[in-house]
Amino acid sequence: MQKENGFTLIEVLISTTIIGLVVYLAFLAQSFFLNIWYSNKLLTYVAMEEYRVHSLLRSAIESVTEYSITDPESEKAGAHYPFFNANSTSVEFVTLSSVFFKGSAAAGRFFIKKNSEEKTLSLIYEEAPLNATYIQYQGDKIAYSRSMTIADELSKVTFRYYGTWEIVWDDELEYYKTIKRWQNVYQGKDRKTTPDIIEISLADKNGDQTLSFQVKSHNPYKGAFFSNEVQPN
16 A cells, blocks of 8 residues: 655644744834834934925025114104014014025014913914015014924923124224124114024923024125015015
């Protein structure tokens, strides 16, 4: 009688178990490496997006211009001053490098938004195209039409400005000397100029961060684009 060749039930079960274990381990390895890849990809995207936003904001702030305005009292004397309104919680200016309206000047504003439910703060940036906005008097309300969130879930946000504090006569040198210092409030009407540096300090659960932007409003190449008043279309 010829003996039949084949596998016993136990051998089949053992083989099936081994194959299943190998497939399971391969699946775990694939999931592990895919999670790492997606996590790194997400972190890279977040970092690149953060860098893009900061670059746009830096360009906007460095291009702040001394857009000239007046008010009823100053207008009688023919006096003008730069549109720049800033304190420890917000800053408003005119920039030649718009974030949202490329190729045109814009009115820009940073401000702090309170999130009552989460008890946190958000840093918001807004803009309005200047060709549709006529800024004549300090205190005019600008109709901002575009906005973006710079940072959220913050516990603290503060602004401060480095620039002209006062101009005094130096008897020894016989000329007017400009004294500069850090300030929490900076008004174009009072200082007759824009600050040299705008600094924004942020605090969240990951720690503190300071964004420092240099204002280059006195760049001579921007003189060709300067206008005392821009009439609406």
